Amino acid sequence: MLEKTLTALITVLAGIGAALLLYWVLNKISELLPEKYEERLKPWFYILPAYLAIAIFVIYPAVQTFIYSFKTKVGFPAETWTGLDNYSNLLSSDAFRQTLLNTLLWILFVPVTVVILGLLVALLADRLATRGENAVKTLIFMPMAISMVGAATVWGLVYDYRPPGRPQVGILNGIVDALGGDPIAWLQENTLHFNSFLLMVMLLWMNVGFAMVLLSAAVKGVPTETLEAARIDGAGERQVYFRVVLPQIKGTIVTVFITVLIGVMKVFDIVFVMTNGNFNTNIIGNEFYLQFFNNNNQGAAAAIAVMLMLAVIPIMIYQVRTFRAEEAGR
Amino acid sequence: MLQRGTRRKMAATAAAATLALTAAACGGDDSSGSDDGGAVTIWMSLDATVVEGLQKQIDIAAKEAGIEVKIERVDGIDKLIKTKIQAGDTPDIALLPQPGVVASVVELGAAFPLDDVLDTASLEETMVAGALDAGKVDDELYGLLVSMNVKSLIFYPKKAFEEAGYAPPESLDELTELADQIKSDGGTPWCLTMESGDATGWVATDWMEDLVMRYGGVDAYNDWVTHDLPFTDPVVKEAAAYFEDVALTEGNVLGGQRSITATPFTEAAKPMFDEGKPGCWLLKQGSFFTGPDFLPEDVYANLDDELGVTAFPPVEAGGENPVMGGGDLAVLMNDSEDAKTAMNLLATADIGNDAAPVSSFLSPHTDFDTSLYPNETSKSIAQVAYDSTAFLFDGSDSMPAEVGAGSFWKEMTAWLNGDEDIDTALQNIDDSWPSS
Numbered sequence: 001m002l003e004k005t006l007t008a009l010i011t012v013l014a015g016i017g018a019a020l021l022l023y024w025v026l027n028k029i030s031e032l033l034p035e036k037y038e039e040r041l042k043p044w045f046y047i048l049p050a051y052l053a054i055a056i057f058v059i060y061p062a063v064q065t066f067i068y069s070f071k072t073k074v075g076f077p078a079e080t081w082t083g084l085d086n087y088s089n090l091l092s093s094d095a096f097r098q099t100l101l102n103t104l105l106w107i108l109f110v111p112v113t114v115v116i117l118g119l120l121v122a123l124l125a126d127r128l129a130t131r132g133e134n135a136v137k138t139l140i141f142m143p144m145a146i147s148m149v150g151a152a153t154v155w156g157l158v159y160d161y162r163p164p165g166r167p168q169v170g171i172l173n174g175i176v177d178a179l180g181g182d183p184i185a186w187l188q189e190n191t192l193h194f195n196s197f198l199l200m201v202m203l204l205w206m207n208v209g210f211a212m213v214l215l216s217a218a219v220k221g222v223p224t225e226t227l228e229a230a231r232i233d234g235a236g237e238r239q240v241y242f243r244v245v246l247p248q249i250k251g252t253i254v255t256v257f258i259t260v261l262i263g264v265m266k267v268f269d270i271v272f273v274m275t276n277g278n279f280n281t282n283i284i285g286n287e288f289y290l291q292f293f294n295n296n297n298q299g300a301a302a303a304i305a306v307m308l309m310l311a312v313i314p315i316m317i318y319q320v321r322t323f324r325a326e327e328a329g330r
Numbered sequence: 331m332l333q334r335g336t337r338r339k340m341a342a343t344a345a346a347a348t349l350a351l352t353a354a355a356c357g358g359d360d361s362s363g364s365d366d367g368g369a370v371t372i373w374m375s376l377d378a379t380v381v382e383g384l385q386k387q388i389d390i391a392a393k394e395a396g397i398e399v400k401i402e403r404v405d406g407i408d409k410l411i412k413t414k415i416q417a418g419d420t421p422d423i424a425l426l427p428q429p430g431v432v433a434s435v436v437e438l439g440a441a442f443p444l445d446d447v448l449d450t451a452s453l454e455e456t457m458v459a460g461a462l463d464a465g466k467v468d469d470e471l472y473g474l475l476v477s478m479n480v481k482s483l484i485f486y487p488k489k490a491f492e493e494a495g496y497a498p499p500e501s502l503d504e505l506t507e508l509a510d511q512i513k514s515d516g517g518t519p520w521c522l523t524m525e526s527g528d529a530t531g532w533v534a535t536d537w538m539e540d541l542v543m544r545y546g547g548v549d550a551y552n553d554w555v556t557h558d559l560p561f562t563d564p565v566v567k568e569a570a571a572y573f574e575d576v577a578l579t580e581g582n583v584l585g586g587q588r589s590i591t592a593t594p595f596t597e598a599a600k601p602m603f604d605e606g607k608p609g610c611w612l613l614k615q616g617s618f619f620t621g622p623d624f625l626p627e628d629v630y631a632n633l634d635d636e637l638g639v640t641a642f643p644p645v646e647a648g649g650e651n652p653v654m655g656g657g658d659l660a661v662l663m664n665d666s667e668d669a670k671t672a673m674n675l676l677a678t679a680d681i682g683n684d685a686a687p688v689s690s691f692l693s694p695h696t697d698f699d700t701s702l703y704p705n706e707t708s709k710s711i712a713q714v715a716y717d718s719t720a721f722l723f724d725g726s727d728s729m730p731a732e733v734g735a736g737s738f739w740k741e742m743t744a745w746l747n748g749d750e751d752i753d754t755a756l757q758n759i760d761d762s763w764p765s766s
Binding site: 161162187276290 | 527736
């Protein structure tokens, strides 16, 4: 233990020391330049390490992944080019198409619902007295602080199933049982992707708090004069919300929506822990993990990652644009 | 059997990890065996109590032989050993949990054949039938089975079972008859549950393996594990048909079809000991299921009186009777005389004398003193292996991970959940077998 603590301490000190040293050296180098260039180039010297880090840890792996997606047996002696095989094999398999469909359902359902629920809580809590508001917000924010796997344990108990006639451990089946019904195997029931939606509920539970905090701050930031002016002009409360408040927090709504959306596209742990994609609940993040770590099929895994990247890029561009437009408008 | 889940996953990630960055995984104990001259080092990942017991016996035997032997307990040896081989830092002997790992160590050129080291002729006679075959790579012996566990077992609630006048079945047909008898007496025969988080499916693959080795015999089973016999072969279909009959016949399983995939596998045994009448009567599981995690407290406390155990029966009474199991195979990684001597010590039946009474250790030697087992249950379980005609390792562990810990689990689960029929499932597994 002591040894580990010491190691950690030394690592931290050495890391910070090295960073300080690096910037000191860069500073010295820039000072060696003629004064005219020094002022112009110094910012570049300072930002250089960050750009280097991005190049090494983001751009290089992304390019590498792209290349791997056209290969098979990556990392093995038999590594060869296979052209588009990884893509066509995936896209022609029924299981993968179901996986894509499930992912699409997640994308369509979760971000919108998170924003709506988050907004609802933010607006309603805003109406409460301070103490009530704080209590409500704390409760709703709390799941955010729980790790995904911890949440899965909690929800495992919610959806737990025992055969009819056995004592039910799960909350939902406990209720069903008390009402005299037969227990339902929640996570195994995949008619109309019912079980996928049950898994989505877990992500809602974890993300509504996040949305609420940001949206609530935005709602509070709306100048009261605009609300008063609207009311004086005879606007009803509903009109005040939809015509005055919402347009003023649109930027935050878009940010929350996109953050959750990108999170949903990458979601993995919930499905992995709860069903591992069985019972037709598979999604793209879990499929990537299976291909990479379970099947040792790095080519297919890379192809999935590339498809995911391609799907995320337009969203990111949109987000950056809105952000810039907003900054410009300020 | 969370242990099993992690072990499988370790095997699955092993290659990826080695590939990614081997050095990072090394950490921990860096003491090397081969270079400190005197003592022979043995690495194993068995339970601490087993390791202690083995060390005690080996100390006695080593003193007589004039060598020094040191056992080191390491975590996840199946993964560790590959990284250590690449680092050139290996023990003299390693106990590896699967034939597949032994084969990959041999492939890396790190193991020495045992055919001339051990007295294989006499071991052939005294060890569980087929135990030596399990350690062979290309017809040469590389892995010596030191400890074993047994999976082809049926558990039942002893008291109620005897009261009802039932007898342990001697053949698969008798097993079906017994189940029908239980049904006509108003009971539910099978306790079959398999939910196991991200490893859901292994209960079903264990069933399939047991049935394939019974219907096809040892050779067909080994061919099937290496895909020389496809998943769509009639033998596999015959096995699946028997399993389908057990699992999906109305009234056969406690809670019906949905309960199979939805109920945690850990819960399977508990209904057997319901107040009054057992909720279900028969459970096929491995020897680990006699542990305290899987049984009601009072049953665990009176194991011998409460829990009955018998072999998963052969096709014909008295016929070919293979048994499925697992175990740890000792591999020689240094051909010094001392290491060879130590290998011979590991090959004796007495080596388990101190480990057996205090742990779940089962000896693969049929001449092992069975009175040393801590209870009748362990004794009966060991006897199942001693009476068998062949000891075969869990086949899915030896299949490529995308099948053995992937499609085989997933397709069996989808089939039992009612999402697809068995022919589709078998075809999908067969299609998922990697091409080279």
